[in-house]
Amino acid sequence: MQIRPAADTDWASIFPFFRAIVDAGETYAYPAALSSDEARALWMGQPRVVVAEDDGRILGSATMGPNRPGRGAHVGTASFMVSEEARGAGVGRALGEHVLAWSRAAGFRAVQFNAVVETNTGAVHLWESLGFRIIGTVPEAFESRTHGFVGLHVMHRFL
Incomplete structure (x- = not known):
């Protein structure tokens, strides 16, 4: 598996698992039933987008960049999605490790x-195993x- 910058042509492979994850209603607060163009603007419009690829198959994707503009730009943030068929195979961990290394660099x-x-x-x-703490x-x-209604953790890790 390699992690590489996402190309525009990767969207056709990302969108099916993006839609499945969002529409499942368990992990992302994005509206359900986004069109491909709406979803693409949300995901691919981030400062850095990567994909995890194995033998030509896109297994997952991550976005990363500053958490806040201006005086908050020294803290990064990221979002992750892994296709259902690739879950449990270390894709999320590899993307998380990539985000940490990229953010540090x-x-x-x-x-x-x-x-x-x-x-x-x-x-x-996973995030706790990579050194993140729940701070609230x-x-x-x-x-x-x-x-039903559940909490959202804010998780943090110094680099």
Whole structure:
């Protein structure tokens, strides 16, 4: 598996798992049923977008950049999506490690995730294993299709 910058032509492979993840209603607060163009603007319009690719197949994608503009730009943030068929194969970990290395090289002092759904225990465990801490939880800030109103963790890691 290699992680490389996303090309415009990768969107056709990213959109199916983007749509499935968003429409499942468990991990992203994006509106359901976004068109391909709407979703593309949200995902591909970030400062840096990468894909995890294996043998020509796009397994996942991550976006990264500053968490805030101006005086908050020294803290990075990122978002991650892994295709259903690639889950459990280390794709999320590889993307997370890439984000940390890129963020460090780009001069960020820390990385902060603003909205990790507390019932997304796989992601919470992964980020904690990569050195992130839960620094707060916004109660009932996310409406999970399965669990109802649940908290959103703010997770942070100094670089």
